[in-house]
Each structure stands twice: as C-alpha cells, then as structure tokens.
Amino acid sequence: MGLRAYVVRRVLQLIVTFWAFFTLLFVLFRMMPGDPTSMFIMDGMTPEQREQRIAELGLDQPLYVQYVEYLQQLLTGDFGQSFIYNDPVIDIITVRFMNTIVLMGTALVIAYVIGIAFGALMGWWRDSRFERGGIIVTLMARSSPEFWVGIVLLSVFVFWLGWFPSSGMRTTGGELGGGFVARYGSLDFLHHLFLPALTGAIVYLATPTLLMRSTMLDVLNADFIEIKKAEGLPERTVLYKHAARNSILPIVTVAAIATGAAMGGSVVIETVFNWPGMGREMVSAVNQNDYPLAMAAFFLMGSVVIIMNFVADLLYVYLDPRVEYE
Amino acid sequence: MEMPEDSTTRRTVLKGAGMAGVTGLTASLAGCTGGENGTDVDGADELADEVPEIHLVAPTAGANPFRNELASAIEENWEEIGFEVNLENLQFNAHVDTVVVEQDYDASLLGWGGTPERIDPHTFIYDMHHSDNTQQGGRNTPGWEHDEYDELAELQVTQPDREERQQTVYDAQEIIAENQPRTYIANEGGYHPYASARVENVDPTLGEGLNSFWNMISATPIDDDDTVRFGYPSEIISLNPMQDLATPDRQFVRLIYDQLFRIGRDGIPEPWLVTGEPEIEDGGMTYTVELRDDLTFHDGEDLTVDDVEFTYELYADSPTYGGLVEVIDEVDTAGNEITFHLEEEFAPFTANVLGQVYIFPEHVWGDVEPEELTDFEDENWTGSGPFQFRDWERQAELQLEAFDDHFETPNADQFIRIPGEDTSQLVNDLEAGQIDMVGAVPQPTAVDRARDDDDLDLAEFNAVGYAMIEYNTRREPFDDVAVRRALSYGVPKEEYVEFIRDGMGTVTHTTISEHNEFWHNPDVEEFTEDLDAAREELADAGYGWDDDNRLHYGAE
Numbered sequence: 001m002g003l004r005a006y007v008v009r010r011v012l013q014l015i016v017t018f019w020a021f022f023t024l025l026f027v028l029f030r031m032m033p034g035d036p037t038s039m040f041i042m043d044g045m046t047p048e049q050r051e052q053r054i055a056e057l058g059l060d061q062p063l064y065v066q067y068v069e070y071l072q073q074l075l076t077g078d079f080g081q082s083f084i085y086n087d088p089v090i091d092i093i094t095v096r097f098m099n100t101i102v103l104m105g106t107a108l109v110i111a112y113v114i115g116i117a118f119g120a121l122m123g124w125w126r127d128s129r130f131e132r133g134g135i136i137v138t139l140m141a142r143s144s145p146e147f148w149v150g151i152v153l154l155s156v157f158v159f160w161l162g163w164f165p166s167s168g169m170r171t172t173g174g175e176l177g178g179g180f181v182a183r184y185g186s187l188d189f190l191h192h193l194f195l196p197a198l199t200g201a202i203v204y205l206a207t208p209t210l211l212m213r214s215t216m217l218d219v220l221n222a223d224f225i226e227i228k229k230a231e232g233l234p235e236r237t238v239l240y241k242h243a244a245r246n247s248i249l250p251i252v253t254v255a256a257i258a259t260g261a262a263m264g265g266s267v268v269i270e271t272v273f274n275w276p277g278m279g280r281e282m283v284s285a286v287n288q289n290d291y292p293l294a295m296a297a298f299f300l301m302g303s304v305v306i307i308m309n310f311v312a313d314l315l316y317v318y319l320d321p322r323v324e325y326e
Numbered sequence: 327m328e329m330p331e332d333s334t335t336r337r338t339v340l341k342g343a344g345m346a347g348v349t350g351l352t353a354s355l356a357g358c359t360g361g362e363n364g365t366d367v368d369g370a371d372e373l374a375d376e377v378p379e380i381h382l383v384a385p386t387a388g389a390n391p392f393r394n395e396l397a398s399a400i401e402e403n404w405e406e407i408g409f410e411v412n413l414e415n416l417q418f419n420a421h422v423d424t425v426v427v428e429q430d431y432d433a434s435l436l437g438w439g440g441t442p443e444r445i446d447p448h449t450f451i452y453d454m455h456h457s458d459n460t461q462q463g464g465r466n467t468p469g470w471e472h473d474e475y476d477e478l479a480e481l482q483v484t485q486p487d488r489e490e491r492q493q494t495v496y497d498a499q500e501i502i503a504e505n506q507p508r509t510y511i512a513n514e515g516g517y518h519p520y521a522s523a524r525v526e527n528v529d530p531t532l533g534e535g536l537n538s539f540w541n542m543i544s545a546t547p548i549d550d551d552d553t554v555r556f557g558y559p560s561e562i563i564s565l566n567p568m569q570d571l572a573t574p575d576r577q578f579v580r581l582i583y584d585q586l587f588r589i590g591r592d593g594i595p596e597p598w599l600v601t602g603e604p605e606i607e608d609g610g611m612t613y614t615v616e617l618r619d620d621l622t623f624h625d626g627e628d629l630t631v632d633d634v635e636f637t638y639e640l641y642a643d644s645p646t647y648g649g650l651v652e653v654i655d656e657v658d659t660a661g662n663e664i665t666f667h668l669e670e671e672f673a674p675f676t677a678n679v680l681g682q683v684y685i686f687p688e689h690v691w692g693d694v695e696p697e698e699l700t701d702f703e704d705e706n707w708t709g710s711g712p713f714q715f716r717d718w719e720r721q722a723e724l725q726l727e728a729f730d731d732h733f734e735t736p737n738a739d740q741f742i743r744i745p746g747e748d749t750s751q752l753v754n755d756l757e758a759g760q761i762d763m764v765g766a767v768p769q770p771t772a773v774d775r776a777r778d779d780d781d782l783d784l785a786e787f788n789a790v791g792y793a794m795i796e797y798n799t800r801r802e803p804f805d806d807v808a809v810r811r812a813l814s815y816g817v818p819k820e821e822y823v824e825f826i827r828d829g830m831g832t833v834t835h836t837t838i839s840e841h842n843e844f845w846h847n848p849d850v851e852e853f854t855e856d857l858d859a860a861r862e863e864l865a866d867a868g869y870g871w872d873d874d875n876r877l878h879y880g881a882e
Contacts, residue, residue, distance in 0.1 A: 034419030040570045041422050042439060044449075046649055047463035050427075053570060084563055085720075086701055092720065158758050166758035167751065169722060172742050173553055176717040176725070271747045274755070276721035280747060284561065289419050 003317065014310055021302050022074070026067055029291050035059060036083035036289045057083055070295075079296040084288050089296045092281070097300060099169065100277035102184050103269070104262045106193060107200025112255055114201070115208030120244045122209070123216025134209070142206030150199045150272035157195060164195050167274035196273040200266070204258060208251055215247035222246075249319055256312035260305030367861035369870030370880030377803050377869065377877045379410040381432040383425055386415045390437070391769070393793055396511075396822045397435050400795070403816040407860045408877030425796065427463050432798050433813070434467070437514065440533040440790025440839065441573055445593030446677040447495045447845040450837045452479045455502060469800040470507035484671040486610040488844075491673055496847040499836045503850035505807055508796050509814040512823050513789040513839045516767035516830035519753060519776040522783035524548055525762045527737060531591045532841055535787035537577050537765040540591050543712050543736040545763065552739035557752040557761040561721055561745035565707045567684040568644055568699040577765075578743060581726060582624075583684035583709035586615060586634070587676055593790075593842060595677045599629070599685065599710075610671040615680070617662045622731050623687045624706070624714040631659040636688040638666075643696040651679060685710060712736045721745055756782060770828035788841035792834050793822075803879075808867030814853040815860035 036057060037050045045053075054060050058069070073080055079089035118138075122131045141149075158166045165171070170188050183189065219225065220243055228238045267279030274280075278297055285294035382404075384397030394415060401411045416424060425434040444450065453459055456479040457471040478498040485491035518536040520528055527546045531538035537558075545554045562575045567583055569575075580588075590596040597603060600615040607614070621629035634657075641651045653675070656667040668675065687708050694702045707715040712734050713726040724743040728736045744761055746752035753772045755761045757779060768776070776782040795817060797804040804810060819833040835852040838845045868880035 032420070033416070034423040035427075037570070038419040038422040038427070040572055041426050041463060042436075043441075043572045043576075045463075045570060047461050048649065049570070049646060050463050052645055086564065086566075086569060095719075096721065154754065158754075166754050166760055167746075168744070168755075168760070172555055172723045172744060172760075173725065173740060176719045176723070272751070274747050274751055276719070280721060287417065287419065 006317065007314065010310060010313060014306065017306055018303070021306065022071070022299065023067075025295050025298055025302075026070065029286075029289075029294060030063060030066075032286075032289065034289045036291070039084075039288055070292075074299075079299075080292040082285075082290055082293040084285075084290040084293070089292050092293060093278070093296055093300065096276065096278045096281045098180075098183075099275065100263065100266050100270070100279065103193065103196055103275055103277060104200060104259075104266050106197040107269075108204060108255070108259060108262055110197065110201035111204035112208050112251070115205050116212050116244075116248065116251060118205075119209040119212025120216055120239065120247065122213040123220060123247070124239050124243070126217065126220075131213075135213075138206045138209045141202050142210075144203070146199060146203050146268040147272050149202050150196070150269060153195050153199055154272070165192050168192060169276055196269050196275055199269050199272070200262070204262065207254060207258060211250055211254060212244075212247060215250055216243060219243050219247045252319060253312040253316050256308045256315065257305075260308035263301045263304045367858060367865050369861070369865040370868050370878075370882070371870065372881030373870045373872060373878035374881045375879055376872075377409065377809075377879060379412050380404065382411055382413045382435070383421060383431045383433070384413060384415055384435040385421060386417055389416075389418045389421070392514075392822070392826050393435055393437070395826050396793070396818075399818050399821065399826075400435070400816060403818065403855070403857060404813060406857055406875075407812060407816050407864070408871050408875050409813075410876065426467050429462060429467070429469070429798065429800070432801060432804060434796045434798075435793065436796065437793045438791045439573060440513070440792070441576070442531075442533060442538075442589035442593065443678055443682055445533065445589060445790055445842055446674040447838055447842075448483065448674040448678060451482060451495055451498050454837065455479060455498070455507065466507075468507040468796045468798060468804075470505070471799075472501060472505060475501045475505075483673050484610070486606055486671070486673050492845065495838065495845050499838060499847040499850050502837055503835060503852075506797075506810040506814045506853065507799060508794045508837075509810075509817045509853065510834045510836055511793045511795065511817055511819050512827070512831045513792050513834050513841060514767075514827070514831045515786070515788040515841070516827070517773050517776075517784040517786055518764055518766065519756055519768060519773070519782055519784055520763040521756060521759070521761075521781055523781035524551070524759075525554055528763070528785050529591070530785035530787040532593055532788055533790040534577075535765065535767075536763050536785050537574075538591075539577070539580055539588065541785075542577075542581055542741060543734060546737040547762075553742060554738040554740070554763065555742045555744060555761040556763050556765060557744045557746050557755060558765045559746050559749050559752060562724070562743070565715065565718075566700065566702060566704070567686075568646055568702070570646055570700070574765075578724065578726075579684065580711065581713040581741070582707055582711045582715055583686070584621075584711045585681055585684060586617075587681040589677065589681050595681045599634075604676055604680070610673065611668050612665055613668070613675055613680070614663055614665040617664065618733070619662060620733055621710055623710045624708050624729055625687070625690075627687060627689055629685065629687070629710045631662060631664055633688050634664055634685055635659050636692065637683060637686045640686060640691060640699070641683055644699050645696065646700055647683075650682060653679065713741055716740075767830065770830075773828070773830075788839070789831060790839045790842050792837075792839065806867065808863050808869075811853070812860040812863040815856045815863065817853070818855040820854065 037045060037053050058066060082089050082092055085092060118134065122134045125131055154166060157164045169192050225238065225243055228242050266277060267283060270277040270279040282294060282297040285297055382397065382401060385393050387394040397413060401413045404411050421436065425431045425436065453465040455466055455470065455475065457476050459466040460469040475498060478494050482491050482494040485494060518530060520536060524547065525545050526548055527544045528536060529538065529541040529544040530536050531540055547554055558574055560574060562578055563572065564575060565579055565582060567579050571579060584599050586599045587595040588598040599618055599621060601618055604613040604615045617631050617634065623629055638651055638654065638657045641647050653668050653672045654666055655669045658665040690704055690708050712729055712732045713736060714729045716725040716727050718724045726741040728739050749766045749768045750772055752761065752764045753768050756764055773784065776784055797810050799805050823831050823833055832840060836847060836850045840846050864877065868882060870878050870880055872878060
C-alpha cells in the first residue's frame with residue numbers, strides 16, 4: 001500500500017472515530033441524572049418555571065430528535081448555547097482553551113527539553129553515579145501525583161518563601177480582556193504561570209527522560225558510534241550530532257500523544273492553582289448538567305487526543321521510512 | 327470521592343469521645359450499648375411482613391462532607407431500631423433530581439437554604455408544608471397532607487397584624503413537630519474566614535454570614551488599598567436579574583440593582599428606595615409607598631416612579647419571575663407615590679415582593695420583548711445599586727466599583743469577586759494574601775488554621791435554613807406518623823453539631839430557626855436521639871421485631 005492510500009484510510013478512520021466519540025458523549029451525558037434546572041430548584045425555582053425552562057432548552061423532545069439536531073448543529077461548526085450561562089459555548093470555551101494550552105504547552109516544552117537532554121546524558125554516562133541518581137529522581141517525579149507535586153510547590157514557594165502567588169492567572173483588579181500579547185505576555189502572567197507550569201513539567205518529565213535514556217543505550221551500542229569515535233571526533237560532537245539525534249525518533253511520537261493526554265491531565269493542576277482553564281470549566285459544566293458546554297469541552301479535549309494520535313502515526317511514517325503501511 | 331471506611335472509623339472515635347466527655351451525648355448513646363436487642367421494648371407478638379427497606383438518599387462526601395458523615399450515622403441508628411437501610415450517595419444535581427423532581431426515594435438528607443427573603447416565615451410554612459405544593463419539583467417534597475395544617479398555612483397569609491400572624495405560625499409549627507413530615511436536624515451556621523489585617527467593619531448577618539449585602543457595603547479596606555477581594559467557591563452564572571439565578575448570583579445582582587425594600591440585618595424589611603414603611607389600606611389589599619427623590623441609575627439618568635411602574639409590568643410579563651408579582655392586580659402612580667392593588671391579601675408582600683423585585687432602568691430595558699428578557703445582555707448592567715459593574719472575566723474575576731451617587735455609598739472603592747475551585751483552595755489564597763474574605767464555611771481544620779493566624783479572623787453567623795431528612799409520605803411505611811417519629815428519634819442531631827460539624831451551628835426541632843426569634847416557636851415537641859423512644863413509638867403503633875431485630879408490621 002502506498003503512502004497516499006494509507007493516509008486516506010487513516011483519515012476515514014479518523015472520521016469514524018470522531019462520530020463514535022461524539023455519540024458516546026451524547027449518550028453518556030443524557031444518561032447522567034439531573035438536568036440543567038436541578039441546581040436552581042433548591043434556590044426557589046417553581047415547578048412551572050422549571051417545566052418552561054426544560055421546554056425552552058428542547059429537553060422535552062425525544063432523545064433521537066435532540067441527537068439529530070445537535071449533530072446537524074455540530075457539522076456546521078456550531079457548539080450551541082450554554083444551558084446555564086445562556087451564552088454561545090464557543091465564546092466561553094475559546095478563552096478557557098487558550099489558557100489551558102498556554103499552561104500545558106509551557107509545561108510540556110520544559111518537560112521535553114529538559115527530559116531529552118537529561119536522558120541523553122544519562123545514557124551517555126552509563127553506570128555512573130549521575131545515571132543512578134537520575135533514575136531515582138525521575139522515578140520519584142513519575143510516581144508523584146500531580147496534586148501532591150502542586151501542594152508541595154505551594155507550601156515551599158508560596159507559604160514558606162513567599163515568592164509566587166498561590167493561584168489565578170494574574171493579579172486581580174487590573175484591566176481584563178485585551179489581546180493575546182496583553183494576556184499572556186506580561187511579567188505578572190509569567191509570575192503566575194511559573195508554579196503550575198513547573199508542576200506539569202515535573203509530572204511529564206519522566207517519560208521523555210527514560211525513553212531518551214533507553215534509546216540512547218541502543219544507539220550507543222551501534223557500530224556507527226564506534227566508527228565516529230574512531231574517526232577521532234570530539235565526544236560532544238558524537239553525543240549531540242550522532243547519538244542523540246538518532247535517538248530522538250520515538251520521542252517525537254510520544255510527545256504528540258502526550259500533548260493530547262496533557263490536555264485532560266490539566267484538570268488537577270488547574271484545580272490546585274485555580275487556573276481559569278478548560279479542565280475546571282469541564283468539571284463545573286458536568287456538575288451543572290450544562291450538556292452543550294460539557295460536550296464541547298470533552299469534544300475539544302478528545303479531539304486533541306485523536307488528532308495527535310493521527311499526527312503521531314503520520315510523523316512516524318514520514319520520519320522513519322522503514323515503517324510499513326498496513 | 328467516598329470513603330465509607332474512614333467515616334465509620336471517625337464515627338467510632340467520635341462516639342468514644344462522646345462517652346468520655348459530653349454528658350448530653352452519653353445519655354443519647356445508651357441505645358447503642360444495650361444487649362442483644364438493645365432494649366426492653368417488646369413489640370407485637372404476632373408478626374406480619376417485614377417493613378420494607380428504606381432507600382435513604384444522601385450527598386457524596388464531595389458534595390457535602392458533613393451531611394455525608396451524618397448519613398452513615400443515621401443508617402447505623404435506623405438499622406439498630408430494626409429497619410433495613412439502603413444508603414445511596416449522590417452528587418447535588420442528581421440528588422435534587424431524584425428526590426425533589428422525580429420523588430423517587432424513601433428518605434432524603436438534604437439542606438434547605440435560609441436566604442434573607444426566607445426570614446419571613448411564608449416559605450417555610452406555606453411553600454414547604456402546604457398540600458398545594460406536593461407536585462414534582464414542588465417545595466412540599468414529602469407530599470405531606472394535613473387539612474388542619476393547610477388552614478393555618480392559608481390563614482397566616484391573610485394576617486397583616488404581626489402578633490396575630492405569629493400565633494398562627496406558632497400553631498403551625500406545633501402540628502409540624504407532632505407529625506414529623508421531616509426531621510428538622512440543625513441550622514447550619516458556621517464561620518466565614520476573613521483577613522482582619524486587611525479589612526475591617528465586616529458585618530456577617532443572619533443566614534448569610536459574609537455573603538450578606540450589609541457586609542459587602544460595610545467592609546472597609548485597611549491601609550491605602552481601596553479594594554476588597556471576595557472569594558467564593560463557585561462562579562456566578564449571570565448578572566441578568568431576569569435569568570434563573572442561584573443564591574450566589576443574587577448576592578451580587580442585588581449589589582448592582584436596588585429594590586424598594588431591603589431585608590435588614592435582623593431579617594425585617596427596611597425601606598430602601600422609598601421614604602418609609604408602606605401605608606397598608608383596604609384590609610391589606612393596597613400598599614402605598616413614596617419613592618425617594620435622590621435616585622439615579624449608574625449611567626446618570628434619574629430613577630423615577632415611571633421606572634418602578636415599568637419594572638413591575640416587566641416582571642408581570644417575565645416568563646421567569648412572573649410568579650413573584652402575580653398577587654398584584656394593578657400599579658398606580660401619583661407624584662412620587664406608588665400604590666399596589668393586590669388580588670388578595672398577602673401578608674409577606676413587603677418582604678417577598680417589594681423586597682425582591684429589582685428596579686430596572688426603562689431607558690435600557692424598555693424595548694426588550696418578554697421572551698428575550700433572559701437572554702438580554704446589558705453590557706454595563708446598569709442598575710442603581712451601591713456598586714456598579716466594571717468588568718468580568720468568567721472563572722477569573724468580577725470587578726465592581728462604588729457608585730458614589732448612591733445614598734449608601736459602600737466603604738470599598740472596588741469590590742472584586744474571585745471564584746475559587748473549592749473552599750480549601752480559597753483559604754490558601756486568604757493565607758497567601760491574595761483575597762480578603764471567603765463566603766463559605768471551610769472544613770474544621772481550615773477553621774482552626776484561620777483561628778491561629780494573626781492576620782486572619784472568623785466571622786460567625788447563624789443560619790435560618792437547615793439540614794433535614796425528608797420522608798416520602800406517599801409511600802409505605804412513611805405514611806404512618808409513628809414510623810416517621812421513630813425515625814426522627816434515630817437522628818443524632820447533637821452529635822452532628824458537636825462532633826461532625828465541630829460545634830458549628832445549632833440543633834433544631836422545627837421549621838423556623840431559633841435565630842429567627844420572632845417567628846420561632848420554642849415550645850414544640852423535640853426529637854433528640856433516643857433509640858428506646860423510637861422502639862416505643864413503633865411498639866405502641868403495633869409493630870414488632872423478629873429474632874434478628876428486624877422490624878415487622880403487626881399481624882392485626
């Protein structure tokens with residue numbers, strides 16, 4: 001099978017995956033007990049008000065009607081109105097999604113840059129004290145739950161040293177809104193970003209480090225490294241130019257998949273640091289039975305995972321010609 | 327997250343503590359320490375079928391850790407009495423849906439909030455207990471029907487004389503206590519933490535603590551900082567007063583929009599946009615008030631009687647809040663006077679209508695169609711309240727600033743609301759100096775931390791609402807008053823307040839909180855934990871126990 005046929009088939013699979021994912025989401029949310037009016041009932045919503053609201057939201061329609069309508073809506077790129085906020089879902093979600101991407105993107109970049117370098121050195125200095133210590137540190141980071149890392153960083157850097165703010169994305173009381181640069185470019189923002197991003201970085205550090213180390217070990221045993229050494233090249237050149245570069249291939253695909261997973265993993269970090277991101281919005285939307293908002297949030301996060309897997313597959317084919325299309 | 331094992335352990339420890347120290351509790355625990363059947367009470371000799379299993383719905387530990395723990399204690403006691411209990415823990419929305427809407431439950435442990443508009447007894451007496459309100463989603467969730475009671479609940483509406491109405495409300499509470507359609511457990515007052523090093527003049531009030539309107543206009547920043555930063559564990563939904571609003575939304579909407587009357591610190595409606603008490607004529611059928619002449623909206627336009635008349639028409643047309651003003655037949659204006667002609671007598675009119683309807687600027691809302699009211703976005707949320715809207719980014723912060731032309735200018739120039747992830751995260755922020763107040767009750771450990779911190783303090787408040795068990799009286803055996811009374815004897819109210827809530831709140835036996843002094847009847851029948859009394863109730867009503875201590879109907 002040629003590359004083109006392979007890509008076409010993967011795209012078709014992608015479409016089926018999306019449809020199944022969407023349908024599953026729809027069914028799951030409608031099976032959940034409660035409805036968007038539940039949270040108002042104890043605050044005084046009368047039975048008449050409730051019925052009227054349910055009808056307004058179209059929730060009195062048969063399920064298949066709601067399903068078809070929602071599917072049509074989604075195909076035109078419309079996520080609909082939030083049941084609770086009465087605002088278009090897309091307006092609510094865009095800002096939140098950007099906040100999450102900036103946070104998790106930073107965490108992942110730090111994790112992969114440090115992880116790759118660290119892993120390469122661990123492989124290079126095999127059996128040294130550096131390697132043994134490194135493995136212990138990496139495994140500790142890997143087995144620490146996100147919320148715990150977050151709380152430890154909070155107690156050290158906020159409550160003990162007082163260097164960083166405990167939560168939020170910026171100092172309260174300033175100008176709101178503004179463009180991308182105004183939001184994410186300020187020192188105040190970076191100050192708030194530091195701890196949550198560090199938490200993410202610590203948690204995601206282990207995978208690239210350990211993977212890099214083990215691929216390095218394979219590559220270092222290969223004949224061509226011996227030849228390069230025999231050529232009299234400096235050690236650093238052999239390490240960076242030949243050993244590390246050839247070890248990086250598996251990392252690329254893992255990174256793509258990790259990006260997807262990180263979007264879901266951010267819920268915990270956002271909770272600990274009160275980061276106004278997608279994860280928190282998702283949790284509150286589910287708790288409030290705000291179906292359109294919750295579905296759009298899950299849909300976006302799930303889409304990142306699906307698409308990143310797809311990208312990883314394609315990258316693999318592109319980067320390593322030995323991979324078979326099947 | 328549920329931790330049944332943990333809570334059982336904790337309860338055992340608590341009981342130990344109770345045995346050791348607290349006399350009130352030692353007596354009440356006697357039932358648990360008896361012999362095989364735990365008691366000398368003998369029931370019917372001839373037994374019929376087993377009394378059906380009780381499906382008890384209670385919150386998850388995440389939804390409400392205190393009540394979650396209480397539910398396990400209740401389950402244990404009820405089983406001791408001889409019932410079979412199936413305890414189901416649900417998240418809040420699912421709980422409300424199952425119990426209040428679907429009414430698919432036997433017993434349910436839930437709270438009923440005590441907002442200021444519920445200090446007038448109407449909600450607790452009429453809405454929650456009159457047989458007109460037993461439909462799905464209605465306030466009378468137990469489906470309790472009692473003719474004599476209904477008459478009293480209707481009578482109090484027609485009594486503008488406070489003393490007369492008080493007597494009716496007293497009588498009504500006695501009938502409720504005898505019949506126990508619910509077990510009234512505790513008014514869940516508590517502490518709201520704040521930074522005493524950064525704000526002064528906090529003013530926690532009945533039922534609301536630091537969430538009270540009076541606190542928000544009274545709180546004063548110390549030093550040259552002019553801002554008060556207020557943390558609450560959830561985001562508000564909307565500032566549109568015409569949307570379906572939850573309590574946290576109303577607490578901010580009412581800063582921006584004014585009412586003719588405000589519920590005062592003591593729960594009694596006070597003249598706000600008007601010059602004095604309403605003149606009540608025609609045997610309670612007309613109410614006349616005079617508007618102040620110094621009122622403006624945030625955009626500088628005058629607030630006049632025309633805006634008030636417009637507002638009441640707007641409410642009448644509103645699909646969401648039409649019900650609030652349906653008792654009004656007609657509104658007249660003359661000069662600065664406004665007269666409300668009612669369809670029928672309605673004693674809580676001042677508190678529940680004049681005190682709840684927000685006055686809208688006609689020049690902003692004049693052209694909005696009734697069906698568009700809930701979706702209407704006034705970008706500046708122009709009202710006439712002591713604070714005006716500045717900016718809002720959801721999940722981040724809502725910024726308000728003082729409206730200097732108001733007759734009650736607030737003490738803080740800026741008021742910022744910060745939605746937190748949960749209460750413990752907000753207490754962190756408070757300790758880190760990022761916020762100044764928290765409008766929620768933290769866990770006992772966090773309360774202790776706030777108490778020990780020199781920069782922080784605790785604002786104590788009492789509650790009007792309560793935690794309760796509701797019995798589905800539409801079903802057997804809860805249609806039998808003896809069963810409900812017996813189950814009420816199985817609820818450890820004192821243990822709940824003293825140990826589970828670490829002393830926060832007060833035990834209650836009636837639907838009107840003791841802190842709502844004028845309407846509270848202190849002499850109703852009381853049900854404190856007493857498993858022997860529970861068995862006696864059941865034995866007297868003809869029930870009996872088999873050898874496994876399982877409760878049966880009597881054969882006769």
